Structure formats: C-alpha cells, structure tokens
Amino acid sequence: MTEQAKSEYLWRSRLRLLGWGTIAALLIAPAIAMQFTGEVHWSPGDFVVAALMLGSVGLAMELAVRAFPNTAYRAGVALALAAGFLTIWINLAVGIVGNENNPVNALFFIAPLAVIGGGIVGAFRPRALARAAALAALVQVGVMLFIWLTGRGFPIGVTVFFATLYLIAAALFRQAAQPGG
Structure with a gap:
C-alpha cells in the first residue's frame, strides 16, 4: 500500500469513527438526560x-x-x-x-422526497442530484407559499434555511458533475 493510500485510509477511518460516534452520542444523550431531568421523555x-x-x-x-471520491459530491450529499x-x-x-399534529406539516416531507426520488431516477449521479436538490429548494419555497396563501402560517425562516441548504447542495453537485470537478 502506498503512503498516499495509507493516509487516505487513516483519514477515512477517523471520519467514520467520528460519524458513527456522533450518532451513538446523539442516541445516548436523551437516555442520560432522562436520568437527571423530567423534561426529557423518550x-x-x-x-x-x-x-x-x-x-x-x-x-x-x-x-x-x-x-464517489469527489469532495464536492460528498459535501453535497452531507448537506442534502x-x-x-x-x-x-x-x-x-x-x-x-404550529405543532407536530398540524396536518400542513406533512407538506414539508415533499422536499426530502424530491431529492431521494431524483437521486434514484438519476442513479445518484451528480447532475441528477443537482437537479433534484434544486427542485427540493423550489418545493420548499412552494410549500411555504401555499401555507402562507391559505392563511396557515408563514414559515419564512425555516424555508430560507432549508432552501439555502438544498441550493448549496445543488451547486456542489453541479461542481462534482464538471470534468475534473
């Protein structure tokens, strides 16, 4: 194994440990919190x-x-x-x-489904994911406009946040789709 391959393997191993360790910590945290406070009920x-x-x-x-060894692709996946x-x-x-029981909240699930569906249809290629992430941003804005126009609220902050994440992901996927990107 070359020195560069060893370095890449070590880097990936550390990232994997960090990623899965973070997931484990996020699952353990509420269990620990429930031992010290009555405000956490899982x-x-x-x-x-x-x-x-x-x-x-x-x-x-x-x-x-x-x-995909492409850093832009990986960053796009992480953001999406x-x-x-x-x-x-x-x-x-x-x-x-409102709250988790408000049926209008179900509309917000359409944006992640757009990315998943677009990814599946496009075999998770960067160009297809760029389109899917851009579509998810449009869906996010469309859902907000629908909710606002029907008088059920105006979730502008959440919409801007998520639409921005999807648009940055789309830009990263576009970059990954470029030759040498």
Missing part, C-alpha cells in the same frame, strides 16, 4: 425512530463516500442529508407550523 419507540433516522443518514453517507434529516426530525418532534 419512549422506546422514540429511540427506535431516532436510531433508524440517524442510522439511515450514516449509511447514506458511508455509501456516498465509498462510491442534513436538510432532509432536520426537516423530518423537526416535523416529528415539534412541527414546523
């Missing part, structure tokens, strides 16, 4: 959902790192995963508009 089902969500993000990132994960997590925990 059921076994909450831990299962959190483990599935965090594990899915970790697995998707693992697959992206193994399949973060946007999708946070959208789902916030919606399940407290809701984006």
